[in-house]
Each structure stands twice: as C-alpha cells, then as structure tokens.
Amino acid sequence: MEGIVNHISPSESTFQQTIPVRRILIACIGNIFLGDDGFGVEVAQRLLSSKTKQYPEGVQVVDFGIRGIDLAYALLDDYDTLVLVDAVSRGGPPGTLYLIEPDLAGIDPEKGVEAGRAAMEAHSMDPVKVLAFARALGARPIHTLLIGCEPAPLNESEDYAEMQTELSEPVRAAIDEAVLMIDSLVEELLHKAM
Numbered sequence: 001m002e003g004i005v006n007h008i009s010p011s012e013s014t015f016q017q018t019i020p021v022r023r024i025l026i027a028c029i030g031n032i033f034l035g036d037d038g039f040g041v042e043v044a045q046r047l048l049s050s051k052t053k054q055y056p057e058g059v060q061v062v063d064f065g066i067r068g069i070d071l072a073y074a075l076l077d078d079y080d081t082l083v084l085v086d087a088v089s090r091g092g093p094p095g096t097l098y099l100i101e102p103d104l105a106g107i108d109p110e111k112g113v114e115a116g117r118a119a120m121e122a123h124s125m126d127p128v129k130v131l132a133f134a135r136a137l138g139a140r141p142i143h144t145l146l147i148g149c150e151p152a153p154l155n156e157s158e159d160y161a162e163m164q165t166e167l168s169e170p171v172r173a174a175i176d177e178a179v180l181m182i183d184s185l186v187e188e189l190l191h192k193a194m
Helices: 010-018 035-049 068-077 109-119 127-137 169-193
Strands: 024-029 059-065 081-087 097-100 143-149
Touching (some): 024 068, 068 127, 143 169
C-alpha cells in the first residue's frame, strides 16, 4: 500500500493541543445612513467578501453596524483582542487612517445599566459605553485597538431627513489601505501570541 503516513508521537499531540488559539474580534461599526459614519461597515463588507485573504481560526470579522447590544454580548465570548473599525474625528484631512490604543482604564462596570440604555440608542453606537455595558454583563477587560478613518464633514445644507448613504471620495479611497492595516495588525497580534 502506497501513500503518506504521518506519525505523531503522544508528546507532539499534547504539544499541538496546548498551543492556545489567539482570539481576535474585528468589530466593524457605523451607521450607513450617515455618510462617512458607514466606514466600518464598508470595511467589514470588503473583509467578508475577500476571496484572497482568509483569517485563521480564532479571528472573526463582524459587521455590527449600530448594534451595540450585540457587540456587548459578543465580548462575553472571551476574545484576547478587540479591533474596532469606525469613523473617528480627530481633525485630520478626510480619509486619514489612525491606529489608536484607547485608554479604557476609566471604564466603570458599575455604570453598566446606564451604559446599557445608551448602547441601545437606535441610530448610533458609543463604543466606550458598549464596553462598559459588556463589563457590567461580566466581560473581562480586553486589549482594544481602534482603526479609525477621518470622516469628511456632513453636508450641512442637506436636510437631515435626506440620509447620506454614500461615503465621501477620500473615505472610500481609504478602505483598501484600512484592509491592509487590519491584515498587518492581525498578523502582528497572532505572532505576538507565539
């Protein structure tokens, strides 16, 4: 009988089973009806439809949109790292990408009920309040990074009732670079765990 036989000793089998899988949640957030606020959602769509890049076991991409409660409950799944992807106003030119490690030391799980009410807002999501709510639910503190994109100002002349469902050109142009940043960051986080 011809073929390839792989022999794994009991010690190799034990070693393979004890290597922990690093769990990373890439949480893409934003409101697609508020112009550039939909940046995170567009990045999620690109990551989820990518046929060239498949993340390894333990890395999950989720389009949370404005569903803060869903994100809070997802954080109960004991991830090692949370990577938020969102539009972030920091004063730079529209389309500028940022990698931010937010200071979350002030998150107070005692204010979880208040944060839970805020997390249920229908048209937006405050990630810090969602993280506070998750802590109140029992989620442990988590290493959190934010990949943010500077939005263009909303066109103030338009009626708010007329939603802006398109990204501005500079923000749309930043999506490919954001995907590359996320790929690089995931690679770095996975290698750091070894």
